[in-house]
Amino acid sequence: MSALLGNKVVVVTAAAGTGIGFATARRCMEEGATVVISDYHARRLGEAADRLEREFGSRPLTLGCDVTNQEHVDGLIAGALDAHGRIDVLVNNAGLGGTADVVDMEDAAWDRVIDVTLTATMRCMRAALPSMIANKGGVIVNNSSVLAWRAQKGQAHYAAAKAGVNALTRCAALEVAEHGVRINAVAPSLAMHAFLHKVTTPELLAELEGREAFGRGATPTEIANIIVFLASDLSSYMTGEIVSASSQHP
Helix, strand or coil: CCCCCCCCEEEECCCCCCCHHHHHHHHHHHCCCEEEEEECCHHHHHHHHHHHHHHHCCCCEEEECCCCCHHHHHHHHHHHHHHHCCCCEEEECCCCCCCCCHHHCCHHHHHHHHHHHHHHHHHHHHHHHHHHHHCCCEEEEEECCHHHCCCCCCCHHHHHHHHHHHHHHHHHHHHHHHHCEEEEEEEECCECCHHHHHHCCHHHHHHHHHHECCCCCECHHHHHHHHHHHHCHHHCCCCCCEEEECCECC
């Protein structure tokens, strides 16, 4: 690898399991970063650290965090700062979906998706930005979705949350640009991973893959590559941008 993130401290939320978060942590370590991984699921978080340690010979710091809890978020940022002295990159990967038409939408389902996907992104940014501003530099990469601007039945809550992530990204980027901090987002179309197969029927997955120009969904690593680019100095003049990672045709 090219050490795009050499000497960088990177914090990745929702990094357990086999999805984009874990792939991002792995790619960041490949590019020379010191990585802190976080998740609300303690066992899977430990297993993720074990896998990374076996591959790279060093174990990333693990910090459990429920991103809907401000004390947990503050503890995550404080723990990373205590261990490494600074945070150069924050990857906000946590998100939650579901399927429900608006006519059937319950407040609890709406609130949960908005809280995990949108409000938690704001919480993590709010907690990390003071140290980045003090250090006169830093990068935040938020995980969005093409559903922020593309309609799909049953996804009103998730799409609204991701549209909010885009707006949050753009507005906050302007607020902190003068401090040398950059904020961007990646918007995947369809990223295939094990958990997706658990919550989506094979028929729907086949239909969604059929809409993609390449006839398949992206791998988590393909999305992680874009995140690494946005986190690195290769994108030093990009801020407030939403990078679509979609091959989907109309």
